[in-house]
Amino acid sequence: xxxxxxxxxxxxxxxxxxxxIINRAxxxxxxxxxxxxxxxxxxxxxxxxxxxDLMRWNLYDVKDEVIGRIAAFYHFDDKLGENQGGxxxxxxINQQEAANLLFDQAKSWLQxxxxxxxxxxxxxxxxxxxxxxxxxxxxxxVYGMFYHPPYYQSLFRQYSFEALFEQxxxxxxxxxxxxxAVLHRASRIQQDPNYRFEDISKLSEKEIITSFMEVYxxxxxxxxxxxxxxxxxxxxxxxxxxxAMDKKIIWFSYFKQQPIGFFINLPDLxxxxxxxxxxxxxNICQKIRFLYRKTTRKCTTMVGMVFGIHPDYQGRGVESxxxxxxxxxxxxxxxxxxxxxxxxxxxxxxxxMIAVVESIGAERYKTHCTYRLTF
Numbered sequence: 420x421x422x423x424x425x426x427x428x429x430x431x432x433x434x435x436x437x438x439x440i441i442n443r444a445x446x447x448x449x450x451x452x453x454x455x456x457x458x459x460x461x462x463x464x465x466x467x468x469x470x471x472d473l474m475r476w477n478l479y480d481v482k483d484e485v486i487g488r489i490a491a492f493y494h495f496d497d498k499l500g501e502n503q504g505g506x507x508x509x510x511x512i513n514q515q516e517a518a519n520l521l522f523d524q525a526k527s528w529l530q531x532x533x534x535x536x537x538x539x540x541x542x543x544x545x546x547x548x549x550x551x552x553x554x555x556x557x558x559x560x561v562y563g564m565f566y567h568p569p570y571y572q573s574l575f576r577q578y579s580f581e582a583l584f585e586q587x588x589x590x591x592x593x594x595x596x597x598x599x600a601v602l603h604r605a606s607r608i609q610q611d612p613n614y615r616f617e618d619i620s621k622l623s624e625k626e627i628i629t630s631f632m633e634v635y636x637x638x639x640x641x642x643x644x645x646x647x648x649x650x651x652x653x654x655x656x657x658x659x660x661x662x663a664m665d666k667k668i669i670w671f672s673y674f675k676q677q678p679i680g681f682f683i684n685l686p687d688l689x690x691x692x693x694x695x696x697x698x699x700x701x702n703i704c705q706k707i708r709f710l711y712r713k714t715t716r717k718c719t720t721m722v723g724m725v726f727g728i729h730p731d732y733q734g735r736g737v738e739s740x741x742x743x744x745x746x747x748x749x750x751x752x753x754x755x756x757x758x759x760x761x762x763x764x765x766x767x768x769x770x771x772m773i774a775v776v777e778s779i780g781a782e783r784y785k786t787h788c789t790y791r792l793t794f
Contacts, residue, residue, distance in 0.1 A: 420486070420517060422524055425475045431457065433477055433485045437510050440485075441568065447559045448566050449689045456508070459543055460490070466655065467543050470495040472532070475508065476524055478517060487511035487518070491525035492543040493534055498646045504534030505541045507549060511574060518574040526794060536793040538583060540565070545656070546645075546764060547724055551586045551787025558785060561722045561761050562663075562688035564588070565787075580790035585767040589776045590784035592759050593750055601739050601779055608740035615673050616744040620666040628653045630671050630678035638727040642768070660724075663688050667752060668721055672728070672741050680728040680741055684760065686718040721749075723762035726772065738775045761785075 425434050435453045442448035460475065462468045471494035478487030490508045495501070506525040511518045529537050542549040548563035552571055560566040597605075608614050619627055628650055636647040648656075663685050672680035728737055749757055761784060765772050 420478060420480055420520060422476045422478050422520060425460075425477060430477060431460075434475060434488050434508075437477075437485050437488050441510055441512065442566065445566075445568070447557060449560055449562075451562070451565075456549075459508075459549070465544060466652070467492075467494050471502070471543070473543050474528055476521070478511070478521055486514075487521050489521040489525050490543065491528045491537070493529060493532055494543065496646065502532070502534060504529040504532075504537040505543070506537050506539040507541050507543065509540045509571075511571070513568070513570045513574075515574060515577050519578060522578050522792075526792065530794060534794075536791060538789055538791050541789060545652075547656075550764065551789050554585075554786050554788045556588065556783075556785030560689065561588075561720065561763065563722075564763060564785075575790055578792070580792050583789045583791040586763075586787040586789065587765045587767065587773070587783050588785035588787075589762045589765060589781035590759055591762075591776075591779065591781040593746055593757055595780055597743055597746075597779060602743065604736035604739040605743040606740075608736045609744070613675050614737070614740065616670060616741055617673075618667050618748070619669045619671065622671070624654075624657065627657065627671075631657075631681055631683075633678055634681055634727050634729050635725075637729050637731075642766075660685060663691065665721075668745075668749060668757070670741070670745055672737060674732065678729075679732045680726075680737060682726045682741060682745055683724040684721045685724060686757075687720040687722050687761075690718045690720055718756060719758040721757045721760050723760050725764075726762065726775075733771065739779070742775075742779055 423430065425431055435456060439448070439450045458464045460473060471492060473490060473492035475490035476488065477485050478489075480486050488508060488510050489506055491504070491506045493502045493504045496503045506522075506529075509521065511521060525537060525539075540550070540552055549565060551565075552575065553560075553565065553567040554572050557566070557569065622630075632648060632650060632653050635653075639645045640647065660683075665684075665686055668684040668686075670682045670684075671678055672682075728741070762776055762781065765776065767773075
């Protein structure tokens with residue numbers, strides 16, 4: 420076996436195609452859009468290169484066939500005041516020796532750049548996509564979440580990785596009735612005219628960016644590894660979501676005129692389009708098909724990207740009122756479509772959010788894990 424840096428289009432093509440080869444016998448696997456994966460490694464598109472760097476490799480067997488891949492990277496963390504090392508986009512055959520070569524290469528490259536530990540599998544970018552190893556709930560993935568074969572867990576453990584935290588995906592059917600306790604908490608807020616909950620269909624992009632920044636930077640400021648988002652970063656995030664955006668399922672909450680919460684949801688891109696693609700690439704016919712399915716809401720699953728309430732308003736029943744109002748509105752959409760919501764990336768450290776989603780009857784559906792190796 421031997422490793423080779425990804426340096427040209429042919430190498431990149433092999434890097435992109437490997438997951439489909441490894442999962443070719445798995446009916447639940449859905450190959451992501453190649454353009455989205457490649458954008459992570461594009462210095463002109465990924466702002467993380469401004470304060471960091473990345474390298475990726477393919478692993479080959481004696482027949483010169485690709486049997487593994489990995490990317491290693493580091494990025495300066497403004498909150499911690501130091502570089503943080505990580506690796507991601509790991510794929511490998513079921514062979515510990517092959518996995519060890521990939522992990523060793525990532526470790527060696529990071530050590531050369533002064534890093535003392537690496538977390539993974541993570542993204543060279545924000546946490547909303549391509550983060551964590553799937554360890555439970557091997558169902559078809561929603562878009563932006565990797566699917567991994569079960570044997571990957573053993574490859575990580577045998578290399579002495581330790582679990583850093585888990586990320587849960589919760590699922591809830593829209594039609595399921597809320598408990599009397601949830602409805603009671605919600606009613607107290609709903610009766611107060613100072614509170615309102617509404618979708619973003621009447622908001623300008625400037626208003627969306629400002630409201631999101633205000634709530635996000637207040638609600639996530641105390642979590643390790645989470646830095647405040649700038650206006651440019653939020654604008655980039657919204658631009659990335661725009662092609663799949665359904666404004667009727669992105670909501671903000673307000674107290675008087677102050678934004679105090681948001682619930683960002685997207686139609687599952689895998690259901691809308693990606694699962695119909697054979698090679699992770701789009702042509703004009705497929706783009707037309709996507710627009711048709713999006714316009715007519717040919718998607719039963721929405722993906723809860725992020726839910727947040729300003730700390731000053733947490734624990735008052737705002738969470739319950741927000742979700743009840745949201746669910747009631749979604750159930751009345753025409754044409755009727757969304758039957759369930761999958762809420763991604765609820766960290767095991769976020770006990771408040773776990774309590775909220777479990778109180779509304781959501782079930783833990785999938786679990787991803789972020790590991791750490793200290794050199």
